[in-house]
Amino acid sequence: MQFKSFISRSKTPSSPMQAVLLMLASMGFFSAMNIVIRLASHEMAATYIVLLRNLCSLMLVVVWTALLQRGRPRFPTLRLRGHFWRASVGIVAMELWFHAVSLLPLTLATALSFTTPIFSTIIAIVFLGEKAGVRRWGAIGMGFAGMLVILRPGAGAMNPDALFVLASSVMMAVSGVLVKTLTRTEMPETIVFYMALFMTPWALLPAIGHMGAVNGHQLWLVFLISLLSTVGHLLMARAYMRADLVMLMPLDFSRLVFTAIMAYALFGETLDAYTLAGSLIIVSSTVYIAHREAAVKRKGAVLLTPPSP
Numbered sequence: 001m002q003f004k005s006f007i008s009r010s011k012t013p014s015s016p017m018q019a020v021l022l023m024l025a026s027m028g029f030f031s032a033m034n035i036v037i038r039l040a041s042h043e044m045a046a047t048y049i050v051l052l053r054n055l056c057s058l059m060l061v062v063v064w065t066a067l068l069q070r071g072r073p074r075f076p077t078l079r080l081r082g083h084f085w086r087a088s089v090g091i092v093a094m095e096l097w098f099h100a101v102s103l104l105p106l107t108l109a110t111a112l113s114f115t116t117p118i119f120s121t122i123i124a125i126v127f128l129g130e131k132a133g134v135r136r137w138g139a140i141g142m143g144f145a146g147m148l149v150i151l152r153p154g155a156g157a158m159n160p161d162a163l164f165v166l167a168s169s170v171m172m173a174v175s176g177v178l179v180k181t182l183t184r185t186e187m188p189e190t191i192v193f194y195m196a197l198f199m200t201p202w203a204l205l206p207a208i209g210h211m212g213a214v215n216g217h218q219l220w221l222v223f224l225i226s227l228l229s230t231v232g233h234l235l236m237a238r239a240y241m242r243a244d245l246v247m248l249m250p251l252d253f254s255r256l257v258f259t260a261i262m263a264y265a266l267f268g269e270t271l272d273a274y275t276l277a278g279s280l281i282i283v284s285s286t287v288y289i290a291h292r293e294a295a296v297k298r299k300g301a302v303l304l305t306p307p308s309p
Contacts, residue, residue, distance in 0.1 A: 013211050019243035023251045030234035031258035034101055040101035040221040045210035050098050051203040056226035058196035065189045075193045086178040087198030092173035100164035106263040107271045110256050111150050111279040112165040115288040118143040118171035139285045146281030249290050253283045
């Protein structure tokens, strides 16, 4: 989310094919990140992984910014309170997500994570006063129907650990709304820096009882999690420099495809028909919502444009 304001100001020429390839690569990196989280959870508690991940992310963003600025990295801001609250919400989302990935089939966790844009839309309507008509509420309802297809609560097949993913999606949605407000004045590197800076002490609290000696293999896994996440976000930013959100949003579904392939190869996990069908329903609803929002914005822009002399 933090890159959307930045990329909207970019002067990069439109290149749809490059955008598609970059977006697919980004989804592949995020899928690989979740695979590594699962591998690391076999050796460390999820809360400890979150702590080490934030320490690595802090190091990465400092080094990256130093290279960009060709000297001592600087992160000027007048909105420390905004960064603090964003990190406070974000750490809850991260803890819930890492915990869910360590417990659930990865395809199930990925499929349910598609609900985040649905929750973001509801938050924007309820708390930010955005208008919503019958079509938008219908799309939201369709998204929740897809979630029920995946969970099948009445069939006795619901995994209670799935609630960790849904709770994480809600918190990610809140965090995304907070990031949107920050991107009006803050650069991406500043947002990531203060996120990791404030998240680290928050992550320390639940990790205290799970801390211990870390070997080289475990450090490598945690570093890889941070690196895959960082590269994934950079690739996504470059994709949105070259094409619109509405065009690229359907490609988010490729996360499920990549995850299913990797999870089957490494853990023998399979993708059931209910998870696939529910995911398609949720993604379809979020794509429709994105198209409606884009259409409304275009209409508003036309209405606000003064007539030519």
